[in-house]
Amino acid sequence: MTQFLQQLSNGLVLGAMYGLIALGYTMVYGIIQLINFAHGDIFMLGAFGGLFAYNHWLPSSMQGHILIALPVCLIFGIAWSVLSAVIMERVAYRPLRNAPRLAPLITAIGVSAVIEEGTRLWYPGAKQPLDFPQLLPNGAFTVGGVRITWANVTVVVVAIVLMIALQTFVLKSSTGRAMRATAQDPDTAQLMGVDTNRVIVTTFALGAALAAVAGVLQGARLGTVRFDDGFVAGLKAFTAAVLGGIGNITGCVAGGFIIGIVEVMAIQYLPRGSGFKDLWAFVVLILVLVFKPTGLFGEEVATRA
Amino acid sequence: MISNLTDRLKQSAARTRESLRTVIRPRTRPLLGAAVVVLVIASVMPWAVSGVGYTTTFSGDLADAGLGGHRLYLLLVALLAATALAPQGNRRRIATISAISAVVITFFLFYKLWKTGGGSGAVGVGAWVAVVGTLALVLVADAMEASPPPRLPGFPAPVDLALLVAGIGGLLYAVVIGLNIDDEREFLSFAVFVGCAVAVMGAFGVTETFSRAFNRYRYVGYALSLVAAVAFPFTQNGNAVWMAVFARVGVFAAAAIGLNVVVGLAGLLDLGYIAFFGIGGYVSALFSNAIFTTVHVHLPFVLVLFMGAAAAGFFGVIVGAPTLRLRGDYLAIVTLGFGEIFRIVAINWPELTRGPNGIAGIPDLEIFGFNFGRPHDALGVPLPYQANYYFLDIVLIVFVMVVFARLNDSRIGRAWVAIREDEVAARAMGINTVAMKLLAFAIGATLAGGAGTINVHIGRAIEPNAYQFIFSALLLAAVVLGGMGTVPGAVLGATLLYAIPEKLRFVQDYRLFLFGLVLVLLMRFRPEGLIPSQRRQREFHDADSGADALGGPAEVATA
Numbered sequence: 001m002t003q004f005l006q007q008l009s010n011g012l013v014l015g016a017m018y019g020l021i022a023l024g025y026t027m028v029y030g031i032i033q034l035i036n037f038a039h040g041d042i043f044m045l046g047a048f049g050g051l052f053a054y055n056h057w058l059p060s061s062m063q064g065h066i067l068i069a070l071p072v073c074l075i076f077g078i079a080w081s082v083l084s085a086v087i088m089e090r091v092a093y094r095p096l097r098n099a100p101r102l103a104p105l106i107t108a109i110g111v112s113a114v115i116e117e118g119t120r121l122w123y124p125g126a127k128q129p130l131d132f133p134q135l136l137p138n139g140a141f142t143v144g145g146v147r148i149t150w151a152n153v154t155v156v157v158v159a160i161v162l163m164i165a166l167q168t169f170v171l172k173s174s175t176g177r178a179m180r181a182t183a184q185d186p187d188t189a190q191l192m193g194v195d196t197n198r199v200i201v202t203t204f205a206l207g208a209a210l211a212a213v214a215g216v217l218q219g220a221r222l223g224t225v226r227f228d229d230g231f232v233a234g235l236k237a238f239t240a241a242v243l244g245g246i247g248n249i250t251g252c253v254a255g256g257f258i259i260g261i262v263e264v265m266a267i268q269y270l271p272r273g274s275g276f277k278d279l280w281a282f283v284v285l286i287l288v289l290v291f292k293p294t295g296l297f298g299e300e301v302a303t304r305a
Numbered sequence: 306m307i308s309n310l311t312d313r314l315k316q317s318a319a320r321t322r323e324s325l326r327t328v329i330r331p332r333t334r335p336l337l338g339a340a341v342v343v344l345v346i347a348s349v350m351p352w353a354v355s356g357v358g359y360t361t362t363f364s365g366d367l368a369d370a371g372l373g374g375h376r377l378y379l380l381l382v383a384l385l386a387a388t389a390l391a392p393q394g395n396r397r398r399i400a401t402i403s404a405i406s407a408v409v410i411t412f413f414l415f416y417k418l419w420k421t422g423g424g425s426g427a428v429g430v431g432a433w434v435a436v437v438g439t440l441a442l443v444l445v446a447d448a449m450e451a452s453p454p455p456r457l458p459g460f461p462a463p464v465d466l467a468l469l470v471a472g473i474g475g476l477l478y479a480v481v482i483g484l485n486i487d488d489e490r491e492f493l494s495f496a497v498f499v500g501c502a503v504a505v506m507g508a509f510g511v512t513e514t515f516s517r518a519f520n521r522y523r524y525v526g527y528a529l530s531l532v533a534a535v536a537f538p539f540t541q542n543g544n545a546v547w548m549a550v551f552a553r554v555g556v557f558a559a560a561a562i563g564l565n566v567v568v569g570l571a572g573l574l575d576l577g578y579i580a581f582f583g584i585g586g587y588v589s590a591l592f593s594n595a596i597f598t599t600v601h602v603h604l605p606f607v608l609v610l611f612m613g614a615a616a617a618g619f620f621g622v623i624v625g626a627p628t629l630r631l632r633g634d635y636l637a638i639v640t641l642g643f644g645e646i647f648r649i650v651a652i653n654w655p656e657l658t659r660g661p662n663g664i665a666g667i668p669d670l671e672i673f674g675f676n677f678g679r680p681h682d683a684l685g686v687p688l689p690y691q692a693n694y695y696f697l698d699i700v701l702i703v704f705v706m707v708v709f710a711r712l713n714d715s716r717i718g719r720a721w722v723a724i725r726e727d728e729v730a731a732r733a734m735g736i737n738t739v740a741m742k743l744l745a746f747a748i749g750a751t752l753a754g755g756a757g758t759i760n761v762h763i764g765r766a767i768e769p770n771a772y773q774f775i776f777s778a779l780l781l782a783a784v785v786l787g788g789m790g791t792v793p794g795a796v797l798g799a800t801l802l803y804a805i806p807e808k809l810r811f812v813q814d815y816r817l818f819l820f821g822l823v824l825v826l827l828m829r830f831r832p833e834g835l836i837p838s839q840r841r842q843r844e845f846h847d848a849d850s851g852a853d854a855l856g857g858p859a860e861v862a863t864a
Binding site: 112 | 631
């Protein structure tokens with residue numbers, strides 16, 4: 001039982017990551033019905049942006065102070081991801097807004113390859129996995145036999161705060177309202193004075209910022225980053241988005257936690273668990289699509305963003 | 306503030322460009338002539354200074370006057386540019402294309418000379434003159450007025466047939482010449498020149514006439530292509546290097562045609578296609594008594610071929626049946642997931658697949674007593690054993706092409722196109738859309754499985770990591786580059802994407818990056834590919850069309 005609870009807590013941490021990434025998929029899909037395959041790579045870019053800032057711009061005297069180093073890494077990671085996402089939208093996706101649907105999907109695969117390979121080729125040393133600095137608090141405490149590290153607590157708290165902030169933003173702010181209007185009916189939204197181009201860029205930027213936070217946290221948690229980290233993480237996050245009902249923010253977060261917990265439990269309790277750990281997300285994806293293609297929360301259109 | 310600044314910069318750049326154009330426009334002909342003359346002179350001048358850094362790294366002695374190495378191709382490009390002076394043809398297109406080609410050749414060589422020589426001291430006078438001529442050509446091309454493409458009259462049969470022979474023969478000749486260029490950088494210049502020549506012929510309407518002739522005498526055209534493909538091994542003088550490459554290319558081309566059934570005809574995006582290829586491969590590796598097999602049964606290859614194809618088709622149905630009911634985007638992601646599942650299972654099931662090490666020691670093929678591992682002599686020309694596989698590939702490709710063509714012209718093919726254009730309307734017309742999509746998906750998977758069984762015999766080993774997602778993306782890039790929905794397109798795309806990196810070893814590391822870039826740029830500027838199907842071309846360039854490739858009207862905002 002203790003083992004189960006221990007794994008549950010680990011699953012929550014993993015799920016928080018997937019949820020953060022999945023929000024980018026779900027928001028973009030909600031607005032322009034595009035599966036942005038390159039979103040996983042935006043997550044990876046966030047980690048590399050934070051790493052670069054830490055190694056090259058942060059004075060070495062400050063590198064030990066988590067309260068300074070973590071925000072610096074987050075800010076530069078976010079900046080790098082958002083910049084990449086905005087350029088990607090502007091250069092690759094926007095010109096294809098009215099093209100047949102196959103076209104932006106194929107472009108998305110191309111963009112993904114460009115980002116991954118570009119990082120591998122031109123980030124110094126990125127052909128090997130790179131060490132990621134220790135940015136999260138040390139130490140742990142025990143509750144009922146379950147050991148919980150402060151690092152994991154930080155990750156989950158940051159993720160949940162961001163998710164609530166995003167939900168509030170989408171529901172309460174005028175930009176959020178514009179996003180929901182665009183998701184519902186872009187033409188009408190435009191007639192009502194919504195600058196849909198700006199809304200779409202904002203959506204990409206928001207998703208990229210959340211993915212960047214996930215990237216930095218993931219790097220700090222595992223202590224290593226690789227140029228192709230984004231591929232599998234992105235796929236699992238997409239599964240989380242579909243599981244929750246694509247276009248739905250609450251569902252997306254729930255989907256993230258479910259996928260995270262399923263993965264951790266499968267590693268613990270199934271034979272050859274760690275070898276097959278990347279497999280279960282896809283199995284869940286296929287099962288969801290067969291039995292409930294709208295996802296768990298798919299009907300709730302009001303919170304679509 | 307930054308956007309303000311970039312706007313101002315953009316405006317002033319546009320103003321400068323406009324004023325340059327007004328100056329040049331009335332004098333394009335003499336200025337173009339002058340640029341050509343400058344380039345011709347530059348290409349016979351010495352480009353390098355002997356003794357400074359350079360000499361041995363470039364073929365053709367660039368330090369001497371005369372035509373050597375890259376300079377020959379610059380001269381040819383300059384002559385192509387001169388054809389813009391002809392009364393007919395799309396002058397602006399000719400000038401633009403040759404200007405781009407000249408820029409690539411000149412500046413690439415200039416940069417290489419500068420870098421190897423360690424500065425401007427190593428760059429000879431010819432290179433500087435060429436830079437001047439190239440820039441002049443760029444300015445003239447920019448100022449030229451576009452003219453409508455020429456409408457060529459229909460030609461009598463002998464002219465059409467001669468054109469077919471010349472075109473296909475010329476292609477084979479260009480391939481042979483290109484492969485014989487040993488210097489990679491010179492090959493790049495050669496490739497630029499060939500591309501330029503084809504594009505200039507396009508501007509004169511020659512390529513259009515060629516494709517019209519091909520359509521008119523389709524069987525003659527295919528027969529000539531077949532002859533050229535069979536003749537290719539005889540041009541290699543027993544050299545195995547390129548036969549080995551093209552034996553692989555042939556398999557990928559066959560797989561690309563199969564993928565084209567799924568993507569090009571039915572409009573379904575299959576991102577796990579390489580997994581079906583891999584399933585065929587594993588079946589073949591296991592049942593052909595490879596050294597590391599885990600099954601220890603040796604079945605005749607023809608049987609294994611069908612088994613591999615059937616296994617892949619079976620999995621195609623398993624994956625496709627549940628997901629093809631949903632919107633097209635989900636199919637993309639599920640097939641992607643399936644591709645990963647295949648790889649993960651192959652890695653983690655060592656009892657069957659020997660895990661990450663894969664199955665090595667796959668024997669050579671033997672069909673009806675003919676051993677593919679032995680070199681042969683034919684018509685007095687020695688053929689390395691790889692040529693056997695190459696010929697087998699041709700048989701496979703012909704078979705796949707026939708399947709493709711028959712399907713395309715059938716009721717099924719029309720149903721697929723209808724689904725691709727508008728799924729709802731297709732269903733309303735009484736088409737069983739799910740069954741039709743499943744059929745396309747399964748046929749694609751089956752063809753991939755069949756091609757996969759041959760592939761592992763060529764490589765003599767199979768390992769899971771040769772079946773990563775990126776290779777599905779690569780095959781997709783081949784289909785998109787060549788032209789979705791056409792057979793020659795898929796073959797051309799596969800050949801370009803697999804053979805050129807073999808020739809240009811220095812781009813090997815950049816290969817995947819460049820493929821990604823090719824995908825993005827193609828979708829932006831030429832979504833119908835190099836050899837478009839006429840239907841596709843209209844679809845992509847019809848501004849009023851709201852129809853989209855995966856069914857349903859486009860729901861996206863008009864920006």
